[in-house]
Each structure stands twice: as C-alpha cells, then as structure tokens.
Amino acid sequence: MALEVMARATAPIPLDIAFRVEPGELLALVGHSGSGKSTLLRTIAGLWTPSEARVAVNGETWLDTGRRIDLAPHRRRVGIVFQSYALFPHMTALGNVVAAMGHRAAPERGAEARRLLALVNLSGLEARKPAELSGGQQQRVAVARALARQPAALLLDEPFSAVDRATRERLYEEIRQLRAHLAMPTILVTHDMEEARLLADRMVVIEHGRVVRAGATADVMFDPAALRAMGLREIGSSLRAVIAAHEDDELTRLQSAAGPVWLPRIDGAPGAPVRLRIMAHDVMISRERPGDISALNVLPASVIAVTDGEGPGVIVRLDVSGDEILARITVRSARALALAPGAACFAIVKSMAAARGDVEPTAR
Amino acid sequence: MDWTALWLSLRLAAWTVALLLPVAILMGRFLAYRRFRGKGLVEALVMLPLVLPPTVFGFYLLVVFGANSPLGQFWRATFGHQLVFSFEGLVVASVIFNLPFAIQPAQRGFEAIPVEVREAARCCGLSPLESLRKVELPLAWPGLMTAMVLTFAHTLGEFGIVLMVGGSIPGETRTIAISIYDRVQAFDDRSAGIMAAVLLAISLFTITVTYWLSARVGRRLS
Known part of the structure; x- marks a missing residue:
C-alpha cells in the first residue's frame, strides 16, 4: 500500500534516487532549488519521464521505463498542490474542487466538494473565484482540489512558499490536523528545514539528484552532512x-x-x-x-x-x-x-x- | 449600394472564419505549448501572408489553383468547374491568406495560460480533450475571439488577392471591396461612398471589440 519511487536521469538534471513512502506517512523531500526534488514530484505525477524510472502505488505500476509502462497524468490517481496553486482562474472555489471529481457520479460531486472545502475551513467561500481569495485561502482550495480525486498519493510542491509567515504557521497547523484524515502516502517538497521538522515523519535530503541522508526527521535534522547539503551554517x-x-x-x-x-x-x-x-x-x-x-x-x-x-x-x-x-x-x-x-x-x-x-x- | 456584393463578402468571411477556427485552435495550441527545431521557420511561414504583397500571393495561388496545375485539374475532375474565378477558390485563398490573423492571436491566447494550470488540469484527472474544453478554451477564448474577429474583418476588406484569384464576377467573386473599386471606376461616388462607410463601420467595430477582448485577457490572468 506504499508509494515506491525510483528515478535515474542525466538530463536536464542528474538524478539517482529511490525511496518509499508508507500509507499515512508524510515524507519531506528537502533540498536546494535545482537539487531534483520538484523533478521527482513531476515524475510521480507523470508530468515528466526520466530516462529510467519506476513509480508504483499500492502495487499498481504507474511508470516503469523498463517495461514500457507510462500512464498519462490523468490516469494516475494523484493529488498535487503546486507552488503557485495553479487554480483554474475562471472557476469558483467549488468549481475548482468539482473539476477534479470526474471519477464520481455527477449528483454527488457538489456535496462532496462542499465537505472538502469545509475540511480546509473554507465554508462560505465556495462561490468565490481564485482572484477573490487570499493566498492562504487559495492554498486551501488547492489542497481541497488535490484531495477531491481521492488520490492514491498526495504531492505537495512547496505549498507554503507563497504565503506570509503568519499564514504559514496557521496552514502548518491545519495540515497537521488534516493528516488525521489522510490515509495515503504524502510527499512534501520543501527547502525549509523547519517546515520539514514540523510536518514530516521522515526526511530525505537531496543534493545534486542524490540522497544525502534519509531517516526519521529528528535524526536527519541534526546531521552535519544533511545540514551542509541544505547550505545551513548552523543547526x-x-x-x-x-x-x-x-x-x-x-x-x-x-x-x-x-x-x-x-x-x-x-x-x-x-x-x-x-x-x-x-x-x-x-x-x-x-x-x-x-x-x-x-x-x-x-x-x-x-x-x-x-x-x-x-x-x-x-x-x-x-x-x-x-x-x-x-x-x-x-x-x-x-x-x-x-x-x-x-x-x-x-x-x-x-x-x-x-x-x-x-x-x-x-x-x- | 451593391447588396449582392455585401452578402457575398459576408458569406466569404463566415466560411473563412468557420474553416480557420479549428486550424487556429490546433496550430495556435501546438505553437504555444511545444518547442521544437524549426519552430521559428513554421511561425515565419504562418506570418508570411502578412508581409507578402497580395498580388504576389495571388499570382502564386493562380499558379497552384490554375486549370493546368494538378490541384486545378483534380478540382475540375471532381467538381466540374475550375477552382480559380469561383467562390470556392476565393474561400481557399482567403483561408490561406488569413492564417496569420487567426493563428497568431490564438497562439497568444494559449500562451497566456500558465503551464502549471494546464498541468493541474491533467493531474485533476482531465483527459487532454476535457482539459481543452473545460480549462484551456475558456481561458484562451479572448485570443480565439480576437482571431475570429480579425479574420472576419480582414476578409471583408481584402482586395488584391480576390481580384487576382476571383476576378469580379457578380454573385460569384465580386466582394464589396471589389464593388467599391468598380463603382469608383464608373464615377458612381454615391454608391462607393455608402459601401465604404459600411466597411469603415464594420472595421471600427471589430477593432474596438478586439481591443476590449485583449484588455480582458490581461485582467483575467493577472
């Protein structure tokens, strides 16, 4: 029932990585920009295919370059929150969430979308367009939309980088509470050690497309090698x-x-x-x-x-x-x-x- | 006032728009999303009708469509009349000549959609066709609308190519632009003046609509 990822590539950035995320577990992929962490997320979602890669979820293979399996992104049950949220600007908050519910019968979509928006504390804002929402609210819509697909894996690509610090602290808390409802493996991509420490069970530190250190969050955080990879002067x-x-x-x-x-x-x-x-x-x-x-x-x-x-x-x-x-x-x-x-x-x-x-x- | 000519011009413009819209969507989308070798050449070819003198363009079309060309012979064998100096010939010429007016704005429309929004559509489980219908077309429509309006207006006003490929056969190839020229030649300034005013009004209207739409594109995606 876990998410297994293996990826090797030489271009556009070098990659040689394998890791596994258990159901209900939140794994932080930490590294500099350009370290390959976003590329890995795109590989899982099917938005990019490395020269050699394998992605399997719950025993279902999404990508296996060796066996020439490569499911299109819309056939992978993946929920993704983009750094820019990438909401559909012409749809309301509710419309954005409903848009990801193609797998459900039409009559039940509205109610389920409302339930998800309530789960991320957006009740009452269903009819707003993204431009009429604050950054934090847009991020919540993006999370609700990612969950709307009942994803087998949830991917968060630096989802807190576009909001101010106070909002971020609140969103951290919401994500922590939300995790009780999430049974799927979750990957958080971040370059913020603090964010990883607060949210993740395990951490994988990546540098130049390779794993520098992987393990329980507390262990990795104090590891000088991992710190150096993060470019941190002090822990x-x-x-x-x-x-x-x-x-x-x-x-x-x-x-x-x-x-x-x-x-x-x-x-x-x-x-x-x-x-x-x-x-x-x-x-x-x-x-x-x-x-x-x-x-x-x-x-x-x-x-x-x-x-x-x-x-x-x-x-x-x-x-x-x-x-x-x-x-x-x-x-x-x-x-x-x-x-x-x-x-x-x-x-x-x-x-x-x-x-x-x-x-x-x-x-x- | 030559109503037949105006009606013919409107029909020609409508056909051109109808045939070019799918081309504009496909080509505009392709050029907006893809990077490939020779893309600059393709874009230059699309823009060529914009800079080529209409007489030069018309001359080459005459050569390609003419009774002695393979295409001309095929057309005659299939439909029983020649392609040049016919309404169908005008439509084909008009479609080719309007490629830049249709594809360029459509391409800009699709380019204005952030890559991540398109990727989000796919990751929401939308197939490429659903993504086009539910996300891309609604976001690119000001560009497509501009493409259609420009194509329509430009077709109404085209003169050189129509004269070269179609001549001036009343009810078949005499468009309103040609008709104005005829009236001026016949010293019928009154008719020419009315028709010129009608074309001016239509052109002014379309340009206004186009500007309004491009302002909307900027606002929607900012």
Whole structure:
C-alpha cells in the first residue's frame, strides 16, 4: 500500500534516487532549488519521464521505463498542490474542487466538494473565484482540489512558499490536523528545514539528484552532512516550554521540564505552550553548575552523543529532561570536558540569544 | 449600394472564419505549448501572408489553383468547374491568406495560460480533450475571439488577392471591396461612398471589440 519511487536521469538534471513512502506517512523531500526534488514530484505525477524510472502505488505500476509502462497524468490517481496553486482562474472555489471529481457520479460531486472545502475551513467561500481569495485561502482550495480525486498519493510542491509567515504557521497547523484524515502516502517538497521538522515523519535530503541522508526527521535534522547539503551554517534545536510570566525587566519566563528559561519579552498569555528555537552555537556546556555567570539560563543536561563535524567543531546532542538540544563546541573543549554519552553537564543559554522569532506557539 | 456584393463578402468571411477556427485552435495550441527545431521557420511561414504583397500571393495561388496545375485539374475532375474565378477558390485563398490573423492571436491566447494550470488540469484527472474544453478554451477564448474577429474583418476588406484569384464576377467573386473599386471606376461616388462607410463601420467595430477582448485577457490572468 506504499508509494515506491525510483528515478535515474542525466538530463536536464542528474538524478539517482529511490525511496518509499508508507500509507499515512508524510515524507519531506528537502533540498536546494535545482537539487531534483520538484523533478521527482513531476515524475510521480507523470508530468515528466526520466530516462529510467519506476513509480508504483499500492502495487499498481504507474511508470516503469523498463517495461514500457507510462500512464498519462490523468490516469494516475494523484493529488498535487503546486507552488503557485495553479487554480483554474475562471472557476469558483467549488468549481475548482468539482473539476477534479470526474471519477464520481455527477449528483454527488457538489456535496462532496462542499465537505472538502469545509475540511480546509473554507465554508462560505465556495462561490468565490481564485482572484477573490487570499493566498492562504487559495492554498486551501488547492489542497481541497488535490484531495477531491481521492488520490492514491498526495504531492505537495512547496505549498507554503507563497504565503506570509503568519499564514504559514496557521496552514502548518491545519495540515497537521488534516493528516488525521489522510490515509495515503504524502510527499512534501520543501527547502525549509523547519517546515520539514514540523510536518514530516521522515526526511530525505537531496543534493545534486542524490540522497544525502534519509531517516526519521529528528535524526536527519541534526546531521552535519544533511545540514551542509541544505547550505545551513548552523543547526538549531527546540525546547518545549510554557509561558510562565512576563516579568518587570522586559523578560519573559518560560517553564521547561528542565527548569526556568528567561528570554526577551514575547507575546502570548501565561500558560500558553511554546517551542523555543535554540541555535547550536548559542549553547555553552559546563560540567559543574556555574556560579557567577551573566547567562540566566542554566539547564541540567546529559550528553546523548558527540557528533564530529568538519574542522574544529563538534555537535553535542544534549538531553534536557526529555527534550533534545544541540550545542556546537570545539573538539578541544569536548575533550577537555571529557564529554561522552551519559555524562552529566549543564547547558548554558544566553537569554539575549533568543529572539522573538525563535518562539512559536504550539498546539498542545 | 451593391447588396449582392455585401452578402457575398459576408458569406466569404463566415466560411473563412468557420474553416480557420479549428486550424487556429490546433496550430495556435501546438505553437504555444511545444518547442521544437524549426519552430521559428513554421511561425515565419504562418506570418508570411502578412508581409507578402497580395498580388504576389495571388499570382502564386493562380499558379497552384490554375486549370493546368494538378490541384486545378483534380478540382475540375471532381467538381466540374475550375477552382480559380469561383467562390470556392476565393474561400481557399482567403483561408490561406488569413492564417496569420487567426493563428497568431490564438497562439497568444494559449500562451497566456500558465503551464502549471494546464498541468493541474491533467493531474485533476482531465483527459487532454476535457482539459481543452473545460480549462484551456475558456481561458484562451479572448485570443480565439480576437482571431475570429480579425479574420472576419480582414476578409471583408481584402482586395488584391480576390481580384487576382476571383476576378469580379457578380454573385460569384465580386466582394464589396471589389464593388467599391468598380463603382469608383464608373464615377458612381454615391454608391462607393455608402459601401465604404459600411466597411469603415464594420472595421471600427471589430477593432474596438478586439481591443476590449485583449484588455480582458490581461485582467483575467493577472
């Protein structure tokens, strides 16, 4: 019942990739523009055929260049959300969704389309044309239209890149909720690590048409090789916490499982759950609880692993009462402190290193 | 006022439009979507009637359609009369001469449809024919409408080719443009003036419609 993809090509871009997505699973294909991720999506949809490729869903072969099988796009039960949404401008929101329901009996299309638009929170806007909808609303119509075909595979091609950050956060949450209704394998193409971390179960990092790293999202995110492929200078990690209080000196106190964390004043009511993003190079490590130190945030931690990077740096994965945060320190410091898996230590984070943008509200 | 000539011109224009519309859809769509070697040459050939003097074009058509040509002989054997100096001959000449006026706007109409919208149609399960009917034609129709209007207006006004291929046989090949010329030659300025005014009105109307439609294309797809 899974989606299996294999593709090899030399032009227009080199490709040599194979992966598999399970039913109900959301796989993020992450990579730079030009890495081949969109080409892979087009291969699955039948919009492009590499010189050698195989695409099979639920045991049904859509493409097999070796056996000369190549189903036309309209014969593949695939739902796709384009980066530009590609809505039909002359049709209403409802018309766009109904247009993808050719497989259903005509009388039931309207009701089903309304149900799907309600599922993406667009009830009441059925009669609007795409030009009369906001970017976020257009994206929702595109998602409803992709689902209208009852697709065997759902493909999302950078679906959040055309909306502003606030809308994006809302759409992430909607997609997360929507996933409860989705039993098919889903592929999300993105160049945003954060997006992949928030939405995906597994990640495949692609560079120059090859898989650099594949695995569970949390594992891949912290892998220096995967980071390099993404062109990221530094990796961050996130700490779950709850807003405890807004204090008089322009600081906000968060309560995490490992203890209090102070940072410059943020918005949000006390009690609201948040996720604090901490960059690895903003974290210091001490074996003893430091005494007179300007940094306010000192969290007891234990070392999970020390991962070598290139040059003089290592990434230390720290367990802070159930959350994992990362510290980038020098090899020399790691040796001097004798950091090894299981070693107890303290993670020190400067309050001022956390910016407003590093805190995001979470659902629970 | 030569009503017979006006009626003949309208019939000729209607036939030209009817025959060219499918050609414009097929060729316009093909040229809009595909990239291939020699595409520039094909586009140049389509545009050729625009720059070629009508007399030159008419001369070559006479050579190809003439009683001594294979096509002329085939036509005579099949239909019992010759192709030149007949209404059918005018229609064929008019279709060829109007290729740029029909294909060019149609091509622009199809080109204005974003590639992803066409791909989305296919991924929504629409077959190529359904995609054409439900998505592409509704989006390209201002271009197609422009093509039809221009072809119609241009056919009404064509003079040189009609004279070369059709001559001036009343009720058979004498169009309103030829008739105006005849009236002027006969110093019948009043008739010539009325017919000229009618052609002017029709031309003005079609150009207005065309501009209005192209403005719509811009708005719809922006």
